[in-house]
Structures are given as C-alpha cells and as structure tokens.
Amino acid sequence: MNQYERLQKCLSCVRERVSFEPDTALVLGSGLGDYADTVKTEAVLEYSDIEGFPVSTVAGHKGRFVFGYIGDVKVVIMQGRVHYYEGYPITDVVLPIRLMKLMGAETLILTNAAGGINANFTAGDFMLITDHISNFAPNPLIGENFEELGTRFPDMSEIYNKELCNTVKLTAKELEIKLHEGVYLQTTGPSFESPAEIKMFRTFGADAVGMSTACEAIAANHCGFKICGISFIANLACGMTDNPLTHAEVMEAADNSAPLFKKLIRAVAEKL
Secondary structure, three states: OOHHHHHHHHHHHHHHHOOOOOOEEEEEOOOOHHHHHHOEEEEEEEHHHOOOOOOOOOOOOOOEEEEEEEOOEEEEEEEOOOOHHHOOOHHHHHHHHHHHHHHOOOEEEEEEEEEEOOOOOOOOOEEEEEEEEOOOOOOOOOOOOOOOOOOOOOOOOOOOOHHHHHHHHHHHHHHOOOEEEEEEEEOOOOOOOOHHHHHHHHHHOOOEEEOOOHHHHHHHHHOOOEEEEEEEEEEEOOOOOOOOOOHHHHHHHHHHHHHHHHHHHHHHHHHO
16 A cells, blocks of 8 residues: 555545544644643544554654634644654654645644754744754655655745745734744754754754654645744753753743743634
C-alpha cells in the first residue's frame, strides 16, 4: 500500500466515525494541548482508533483529533503531534497534516514550543514564524510523489502565508501580546542542541529551534494549505543560560503562558 492509499484508508476510517468537515486545522505543540479542551467540541477521535495512523508517545501530547468550533470557525485540532524522533518515518510524521487537508481544511495554524536563539527573546515570548530552516531533518517529500496531493517540485518561496501572518501580527497588537518575528529551525531531536550547535544555528539566521513544524509546513505547502506558524519560546537555547534544559521546564513554561496563548489562538482562528 502506497502513502496515498494509506491516506485514503485513514480518511475512510475518520469518515466512518466523524461527519464533521473542518475549514481550519490547528496543531498544538508541547504543553499547549489543553487549549483543545476550551473549544465547543463536536467530536473527538483518538489517533489509536484510526487504522494505520501513527500515535503520539510524548508527555504533553494526548494523541487525538478534536473537532469543533472556535467562535463560528469549524476546526480540527491535533491535540498532540507525531515527531520524527519517536522513530516514525518522516512520511508518517506528516501524514496527519495531509489527512486534515483531505478532511476539507484549507488553513493550517502550526504551533510549537521552541528554544530561543535570538538574544532579544526571553522565556514566555511568542514568535511568528516567517520562514524556516529544515535541512537538519529529512524532507517529507522524498520518495514517490502523488499528484493528487501536489506537484513533484513545489515552490517554497512563501511557505508561511503573508496575509495570514499579517492577521496574526494585527491580532497580537490588538490584544497587547508581545509577538516577535523570526526564522524557526527544526532538528531531529530528541536530544537538546549543544552550545556549539546553537552558535552555528544563529549564524545560519535562525531565531528559534525545535523538533517539529518545518517538515509539517513543507508537506502542508505541498498539498495546498495556507499556513501560519507560532512558536512559544519555552526556554532560551543551550549555552545562553547556565541551566540545563529539560522537557519539564518546557511544560512548566507553557503552563504559565497558557492563558495568553489561548487568547491569541482563539482570536487568530476567529479572524482566519
């Protein structure tokens, strides 16, 4: 079974259980998953109930789709994503993104918890992703291309839609939420980066680093999504402080900033 046939099988499995057709898709990063509990829910579908679907194994990622409304906007929310470092092939990592497109969603909001590389960032800040660097993780488009999803050689000059990015910026300004702009760099993980690697990433032009998102954005762009991305700066990257990095620190920072995050995402989703 090829990847497109597998996608169709997953879609059939979803349709058997959920008739809801979303307009917008939202991926919730580490520590941010509780936001899904605040929406007007129409249906919930565990990843484990979808035949052939990869399952999240990381703390803070519940591993389910939540279907419902943010205001009047019909959304499907990934309450927990799949990461390459969990041992899945990169095509499995982006399968959920492609599936949400086949469900009917046209707009994608990607979120993540990231380490701040830019010296102007502090833990608890938010960053609008204006571009990304994905060279340190496998490209999800390697292998057979399926024209039903997108072209063999997709353009990547504007992965993050300028109109959507402007909406996020205006919304943050209205809510008086500090929002940086910058370039996100994806590594494979699961180890945090070394101080020397952070120095290298800074010279490359990266402002924040994490273990997800860029590969998802590539696949989403390939299949025609309009995309915007927001990083939650959970900590300063390795070498920028004397403290060792831990996943618990990321989760704690996300919990502390959850009210602002929920406020921003809700307002952005309603406008999109």
